[in-house]
Amino acid sequence: MSMELEEFKKSIKTDISNILNQSPFTKKKTLDRLNQSLESCKDNQTKLDSLNEVLFSNENQNGTTLYDILLNLLSDGLEKSRTTSLNYLLEIKLTENLINKLIYQLEILINGEQVEELRYLICKLILKIIDIGSVNTISMNTDKIIKIIKVSLSDNSPDQKEICSKLIQRLSDKVPNRIIYFSSELISQLISNLGNRQQRVRMESLQALSSLALSGSIKIINTLEPLVMILATDNSPQIRIRLLQSIEQWCTKIPTTQQYFEFLLPIIIELSISDIKPIRNQAIQSLNSISLHYYQERENELINDDNDETLKNFNISESLLIKQQIEKKLNYFHLLDNDNIEQQFNGIGNSGNNNNNNNERLEKKGEECGETQDIISTKSRQLILKYSQPIMKRFYRCFHEQELEQTIRDFKQTFLLAFIGYLGSLPSIRFIDAIIEIITVRKVDHYDQIEKKNNEIIYILGLLIDQSVFLPRIIDKIKEQLLDSSSSSSLDLPLLQIQISILKQYFIGLLNNPDKQISLDSITLIIQQFKSILFKEISISPIIIDFLITISTTTKTTNPIINQDNNTINEFSKLLILLDIYNGKANNQSFNQISSSFTGLDYQLLLEKIGDSLINEIANKDKNQLTKQKSHLLISNYLGSKLPNIQDKVNTINEKV
DSSP states (O other): OHHHHHHHHHHHHHHHHHGGGSOHHHHHHHHHHHHHHHHHHTTOHHHHHHHHHHHHHOBOTTSOBHHHHHHHGGGOSSHHHHHHHHHHHHHSOOOHHHHHHHHHHHHHHHHHOOOHHHHHHHHHHHHHHHHHSOHHHHHHTHHHHHHHHHHHHTOSOHHHHHHHHHHHHHHHHHOHHHHTTTGGGTHHHHHHHTTOSSHHHHHHHHHHHHHHHHTTOTHHHHHTHHHHHHHHTOSOHHHHHHHHHHHHHHHHHOTTGGGGHHHHHHHHHHHTTOSSHHHHHHHHHHHHHHHHHHHHHTGGGSSOOTTOHHHHTOOTHHHHHHHHHSTTTTOOOOOOOOTTTTHHHHTTTSOHHHHHHHHHHHHHHHHHHTOGGGOOOHHHHHHHHHTHHHHHHHHHHTTTTTTTOHHHHHHHHHHHHHHHHHHOHHHHHTTHHHHHHHHHHHTSOSSHHHHHHHHHHHHHHHHHSOHHHHHHHHHHHHHHHHHHOSSGGGSOHHHHHHHHHHHHHHHHHHHTSTTOOOOHHHHHHHHHHHHHHHHHOGGGHHHHHHHHHHHHHHOOOSSOSSOTTSTHHHHHHHHHHHHHHHTTTOOHHHHHHHHHHHHSSOHHHHHHHHHHHHHHHHHTSOHHHHHHOTHHHHHHHHHHHHOGGGHHHHHHHHHHO
């Protein structure tokens, strides 16, 4: 073995010593031997040690070593010479005192090197130098290394872009106080690489930007604002997970990141209900980590204000209701099925020990379920609530940005779905006007998935938002249309259909809440508005009928919605009569179903019950009233055709006009 090593060292010494003065043909042969020798050192530490020994210990008459000759090959005109030199430098042991000169030569070499493969090897060598060099040495050479990175980042090669991003990461870790002065020179190229077709390039570019931000260049986060949503919808789950990890690092390691919560937290909120479990788990883990850090830093800012009614009524049990009601449909809100869960908020103004005990019980319960990583913590929901206003303001302000991107529209609706679910009813009411505007815009989308999620949002609103809050707002928007339109031709029929459809979906949600039922006030308001619509546009009658059928089939109570002794039953009957008149295609079965559900009587029995009352009411109208509102005559004649016993009164009414 000793003889073999001696021959190996002798061969290396001979080949390197003579290579600079050889002809191109001979030089290529020598380079082939050197490459074979280097290859033989792979997985052979003894040979590699011998190589290091011969390169650094054999000095020529002029005092130079074989390493110096190897270094001179970097500027050789033969590509193979430069390649061999770089490969040797990547394998041999480099000492601290050699780094300064080597970096200087590599900086010169990269500027004139046209071969991409060699530029890649140069960057690979710089990566090695950063790893082995001291902080002081790397700090002194940061400007040269940055110049090398900038030149290499402009290459089209994905390999080069990837390794340059890794260089930035290593440099940020090694000398964060130095790289901060050069980060502005790198940001634009890294951001450009976030759109690269190669996943690994996007991944490493994101990580490089994150490293720069963590080194102190926090304005990078603000620069990334328009891009975080694009990254959050990346086709690669790994990119989305990497984004979540980056956001978590920014929010827990950079003290001033709270100024960016309004666009960072929505990313985590949306991804926390992802269909892909690793993404969902990472989002929940990141959100829990951020909120834990946030409140550890601000112990005095925990929710403890007895004067804040919104916070006092913030109740996790509402989201449990959502989970129970739409578990098969959505299964998004990964919360604990704990009967006493609201106790943690009933004691909001109590001591920190009580809160800690509650959290411990939650965590213990989660461990028993084996799903701790799937649970949004109490502190996380507190954090969402605390920043809900700036989050919603920004979301509403930027809602129409990137409107043409289907994935972005889908992302926004998914966020809103999760946001409402995590907040619950009272906090969500603060944003109900903005939410209604958004769901109205998204009610008709050419992408079915978005329309489906929009319906899920409306469904959740039905579960959470009281009808006395939601219904008047929709009705007011319908009234605005009717007041603004002088004739049926000026009505925005598609918008009107959307508004009625929103009402229908809302009441489906409301009626699936076992503790809720449509109130008489709501029914009265709906009846009045539907009649007003019919007076302007009779073509909308099938949609109104569909609404009433949906309510009648969804309601779970056996009691009629309208009390038979209440005056509302008369107004409801008028609505059904007008619908039957205007819609000739409606069948008796549909009207019987609607009538039975709302009044407890089938349609014919309803007419018989209220016939006299309606006819007497119409008979008391004067000629002007009958002429001005033609529906009175339509209803009286309709009743005459259905109830022969009141035909004489109908004739008397007709004689008036």
